[in-house]
Amino acid sequence: MRAAGAGPITTWLGAAIGPDRFEVGADVLAAFAKAAEAGQALQQTQACFTPIAQRPGKYLADIYQLARIALRQVNVQDVHGGGLCTVSDRNFYSYRRDHVTGRMASLIWLK
Numbered sequence: 001m002r003a004a005g006a007g008p009i010t011t012w013l014g015a016a017i018g019p020d021r022f023e024v025g026a027d028v029l030a031a032f033a034k035a036a037e038a039g040q041a042l043q044q045t046q047a048c049f050t051p052i053a054q055r056p057g058k059y060l061a062d063i064y065q066l067a068r069i070a071l072r073q074v075n076v077q078d079v080h081g082g083g084l085c086t087v088s089d090r091n092f093y094s095y096r097r098d099h100v101t102g103r104m105a106s107l108i109w110l111k
Contacts, residue, residue: 006110010078011071014106015092018085019062024049026057032066037073044069 001009029049036045048066049059064082071079086092093102 001108001110004110008078009076010080011076012080013064013067013082015084015086015089015104016063016082017087017094017096018083019048019050019060019064021085021087021096022061022063023052024059024061026059028061029059032061036069041069041073 029046032045032048033042036042045066048062048069050061052058052060067082068079071077084092086094087097090097093104095101
């Protein structure tokens with residue numbers, strides 16, 4: 001968007017799977033850790049993954065916090081939303097919850 005002439009970027013994190021429901025494997029943690037910059041960003045990224053007791057190699061991931069970290073890395077500071085869980089809130093489609101396909105949409109535009 002910046003290459004297209006965008007000035008300040010405002011973001012809204014829409015509904016997504018919540019940090020108490022987003023189960024991932026060690027491969028996902030490793031991929032995010034590899035993409036993070038060394039130092040504080042790496043520590044913040046690793047903190048987004050909570051090990052699941054009695055399930056070695058499985059974690060609950062906070063996708064909202066991971067998005068915020070990635071946005072800060074590209075100097076996007078104006079971030080809103082986050083916190084609506086598509087699995088817990090039945091107002092949203094969730095394949096993980098219902099095992100039925102559905103559709104969602106995202107919007108991006110330049111003013």
